Amino acid sequence: MASPLLSLRKINKSFGPVHVLKNVDFDAYAGKVTALVGDNGAGKSTLIKCIAGIYTPETGEFIFEGNKVTIAGPRDATALGIEIVYQDLALCDNLDIVHNMFLGREEKSGITLNESTMESMAKKTLDGLSVRTVKSIRQKVASLSGGQRQTVAIARAVLWNSKVVILDEPTAALGVAQTEQVLKLVRQLADNGLAVIVISHNLNDVFQVADNIAAMYLGTMAAQVEKNSVTQNDVVRLITTGSSDAIAGAKK
């Protein structure tokens, strides 16, 4: 396998006396979907918040594109091209799709907003993701379905030539058809060359879309394996016991 775009080595993070991440290693590859699985409280959210710069780990290294980097805040992560799509999406219902995608980073000419540039860029990004379900990119987000809202949130994350996109439970609130649509979009992101990290509880989704699976157990990385080398049962065992003894492709 090619060298990873983003590597985390021996990450440790505590909240007071609680040791949440214990020597966690994690790799994400360009053009691949890496699923991050684990039971509630295993440390998935803490890990991605460390990647996104919201938490700063006590010890450990980040290696991005082969260089050691420090991520001290969300701005550092954004500057590297790491974007996160939260589970609650963080969209403004009363704004249209274009304004949501550019919120906080508007294109301006002088002091006025450059609406036509923003609209063209938003359109290009959505086209690049093969999104055809949105009628008009000037409609308010309030009028969109759950899947479409997820699409807008994802499109916002890739608008800035980002290299790593982290999706937190992208299908948790969606129906069958919309889940399908979002998973297709996730695949499309990876095919466009991004490193995609997906947190999910749904192993069917994981097996449908992921290339690699990273399973966490009680604050440790139980194993990071290629999807093709494991079965769903293996992953369930990793999640529930943290034991990777039975898995051939596992690198502890």
Place this chain on the structure above:
Amino acid sequence: MSEQITIEKSLRDWWSKVKAGQVGALPAILGLVVLCLVFGSMSSVFLTPGNFANLLTQAAAVTVIAMGLIFVLLLGEIDLSAGYAAGVCGAILVIMITEMDYAWYIAFPVSILGGVVLGAFIGYLVAQLKIPSFVVTLATFLAFQGLLLLLVGEGGTIRIEDPVILAVENKNLSVSASWIFFFVTAGAYVLSGLWKFSKRRRAGLVDSLFKFWVIKTIGLIVIGVAATSALTVERSNNPELVSLRGIPYVVPVILVLLVGATFVLTRTSYGLHIYAVGGNAEAARRAGINVKMVRITAFMICSGFAAVAGMIFVSRANSISPTTGGSSTLLYAVGAAVIGGTSLFGGKGKVSDAILGGLVVAVIDNGMALLGYPAGIKFMVTGAVLLISATIDAVSRRGASAG
């Protein structure tokens, strides 16, 4: 490409927006038309040019307060003290001119600065200390009322004789200046609209709302011509003694405020951030917007507009009194904003809502007074209209989230 887009498609797009909960100005326009027809048929005075000019000057102060309030309402906040902020700023203006002999062009900016400081104080308490704006401005409502009383002196009024300040509500543009004003305004409106659409076309973006804009613009120009014609008719009972023709000075004053505030809200990133904070403050924060700063500045703008309204009050009454900006002023202003289509839940509204709503409120006030109804009935009818508007707001919101 745009040739294929028909008027029907334009209207259909607009209708789907209406159904999606973006009813916009439609109910207020319909209400205004109905009210004018009813009062016009019941009173012989209501539809005269004289009463029309009177209506505009009556509506002016409340409308300006409402314009400022819209910045605060867009955040989902409220400023209950904007009426008395107008009173306090009016008092600053009068005291500086009458008692301290300052020129109006010094006193007026100082009174606006006073308003901005009051707003910064409110905004700081709301944004930094996270006290609900309802409570903060209820307190400042009382405090500003007290401040006004102290400034003016109990029971007293202070007269003002400055000709410029008095002219705002009491003098009119000359007939030729009125028409020049109309043509410049209409020309600027048409050109800016065409420029916007041509820019979008050059960028290769489709515009289904262009035909709708044309219809709207024609409608506005017809109304503008009618209004200017009506206002340039002689409306004095005794033209030989004193002639009364032309657009009242307060109209261009309000128009400048309207254009300025609309520009800020729709064309700048600051305006977009106001809508964003009102729609989803947490999302705005995560997008890197300084939510606190947006909140504080919105209250500053609101009180700054109130200061202009204070000047208009003073001009209309020729004086300042301890009740200027009191009684129903603030409630009328909130009513005007909501009747015009601004949501009390935040995130939805336009500055022009204040003009429409302000006219509705003034028409009810004026029309019922002409028909000889007591103030009690007037308040109840205005209350009912406000309730209807709030209902439309709430129902259309439900429609939007169900979609």
